[in-house]
Amino acid sequence: MTLLYASTFADSLGKLTHQEQKQAKLTVMDLALDPRGNGLQMHRIDKAEGFWSVRVNRDLRIILHRDGDDDLLAYVDHHDDAYAWAERKRLIPHERTGAMQFVEVPVVQAAEGDDQGSSSYHYPHVDYTALPVAASRPFVSLTDDQLLDVGVPRDWLDIVRDTEEAHVESLFDRLPGEAAEALLDFATGGRIEDHTAPVAPAGSDPYLHPDAQRRFRKVEGLEELKAALEAPFEKWAIFLHPAQRSSVERDWSGPARVSGSAGTGKTIVALHRAAHLAKDVDAKVLLTTFSPALAKNLESKMDLLLEAQKDRRSRVDVRAIDDAARELFEKWIGALRLADLVDARQAIEDAVSRGLGAGHSTDFLLEEWEEVIDAWCVRDVGEYGSIPRIGRKIRLGQNQRESAWEVFAFVRERLIEKGLITWADVYKELGHRVAAGEAFPYSHIVIDEAQDLSVAQAKFLGKLSAAGGNSLFFTGDLGQRIFHLPFSWCRLGIDVRGRSQILKVCYRTSHQIRSAADRLLSGEIVDQDGIVEVRRGTVSVFDGPSPKLELFDNAEDEIAAVIEWVRRRVEEGIAPSEIGILVRDVDQLGRARRATAGYDDVSAIVMHDAKGLEYRAVAVMALDEDVMPSARRLSEVGDVADLEAIHETERHLLYVAATRARDHLHVSGVAPGSEFLDDIGVQV
C-alpha cells in the first residue's frame, strides 16, 4: 500500500480550526497504521469515481482517493463541502504529458429553472458569439495541441479558448498549476511554447512526472507523514515546482547557480538542495548566506524541513558565511582581531593629515580601500593597476594611482601595528590553508543570496570550487544586489557558465505587485561573466489589489495616510505582525514608527534589514526626493567615483523593499518624491 499526500489536502487542512486539525491528523495517522481502514468508518462516494470519505468526527470528513494500492489523501472539510469537492473532481493522468492531475469537472452555469447547479461556483456563462473582437478572449487563437502541450485537460480546451479577458483569473484557479502558469504568461505577453511540459515515457508512474510532484508526494514512512501534517502551511517543505526540483536533485558537474526574481523560491531551493546533499551519510553540508539574520531564518526552516530526519539534519550546518569563516580561522590560525571601517577611516585620515594621497578626498580613498584595495587584497601598486574597478569606471592615471597607493600602504602598516586583520585578509588566509591541503570540514557548500557575496568571500569559495562536482551551489538574484559592486565570478575561480537555471514562478508576491516592482529593473540583467538573467516570463501564482502610490505635501500628512492604510488592513483581518513599514534609512525610521498606528507588532524597519523577510502588507514610505537614491550616499562618494553604480544598488534596494509584499503594497513620499517613483509601475 502506498500513501500519497496532495497539496489540496495540505491547503484544506490549513483552513480548519486548531482543534479540527488535531482530530483530522489523528485520523490520518490511524489510516496510515491501518491502511485498509478496518477500524475507521469509510464510504465510497457514489458520484465521484475512486473517492472515499473517511469519518473524522460527526462533521468532518477526509476525502481519500483509492486506486489499487495507492491511497491519496486528497482533501478534508466539513461533510457537505468535502463531498461537493470530491464530486467535482476526477484524478487522471494527463493524456499528453502523463502527469497525474486533479481535473475539475467544468460546470457551465445552468439555464434558469434548470436544477443542475449543485456546486458552489459557476463558470461564467457568456454568449461568445456576441463578442465583437477576438482580443477580448486572450486564448482564442491557441490550438488543441498547444493547450495539451502545457497540461490543459481536454475537458477544458474549449472553455479556455472561450474565456473572456475579465474571467481569466477564475480560470487559473481551476486548472492544474502548470497549465495556469503557461496561460498566465501567454496572457501577459509570453510564449506558450516556453511552457511545453515534459512528456512521461509510456508506462511510467504518473505521480513521478515533474508536474505531478508539485501536487502529490509519496509519503515514505510515518515520520515523514507526521512532519507533513505538522506544517500544513509550509507547502514549500513538501511540494516543489518542477524547475525547483530539477535544480535541487541534479548532479551538477561543477559550481551551479539558480536565479530568479524575488519570491520565486530560491531560498527554498537552497534549503532543499542542502537537505538533498545531506542524504549521503558521508556528506557534511554548509548552508550559508551573508547575514546572521538571514542565516537564522534558514536555520529555522532547515529544522522544519528535516524535522523527521534527525540524522540528515545533523549533517547540515547553517551559519552566516562570516561566522563559518571565523570558526575556521580560530580553529586553524588562532584568535581573530578584526579591523572595521572605522579603523580604516582613522588610518586614512591620519595618512592624509601627513600629506599623503594628494589630490584624493578621504571619502574617495575610503571607498577605494573598501571596494578595491582591501576587497581584492591588493598588496602593491603594480597589482593595483591590474584590478578591475567595475562600478568605479573613471580610470586612474599612473600618478593618481601612485599617490593613492601611499595612503593604502600606510593603512596596511597601521592595521598590522595594531594587530588587526580585515575580513578580506581572513578569507585570503583561509584560502591559503585550503590550497595547502588543510582538511576542510565541508564536502558541500550551499550559498543563498549569493548576489551579495563580497569579492573576498567569492575568491575563497573559488578555491573550493577546484573540488568540482556538487561542491558549490549558489542561489541569488542579480537584481537584488545591494551591498557590493559587481565583479566577475569566473575570474575568481567560480565558473557557473552552462550550469545556471532561472526560476520563473513567483510564490510570494501578487501578480500586480511583482509586475510593478519588476519595472524598476531591466528585463535582462547580464553579469560580469556574460550570464544573462531574464526576468521576463515570470508569473505569480495569485492575484491581488493593485499597488498604490501617494505623494504628500509634507511628512505629517504622509504619516496620517499610512496610519489610515494600516488601520484598514487590520480591519480587513490582516494581523499587525503581517504588516511591514519600510524606509530607506534610520533617519526615516521615526516616521515609520509613528505610522504603525500604535500596533506594537507592525514592523518598522530599514530596507536593508528587510532582505529575506515577507509580509502580507507593506508600506514603503518616506520616499522623498533626497532619500532615495540616498543623498548621503551620493554626497559621500569621492569626486571621481561613478554614481551609476550607486543608482543601481539603490534601485535594487527599492525592488527588494517592494517585493517583500504579498498582497498589499502602498508606496509614498513627500512630493516631488524619489526619482525612482517614475519607474515603479504603481498607479497614483
Ligand SMILES: Nc1ncnc2c1ncn2[C@@H]1O[C@H](COP(=O)(O)OP(=O)(O)OP(=O)(O)O)[C@@H](O)[C@H]1O
Ligand atoms: N514550491 C513552493 N510551494 C509553495 N510555496 C513556495 C514554494 N517555493 C517557495 N514558496 C514560498 O514563496 C515565498 C518566497 O520563497 P523564497 O523566500 O524562497 O523566495 P526567494 O526567491 O528566495 O525570494 P527573495 O529573492 O525575495 O529572497 C515563501 O513564502 C516560500 O515559502
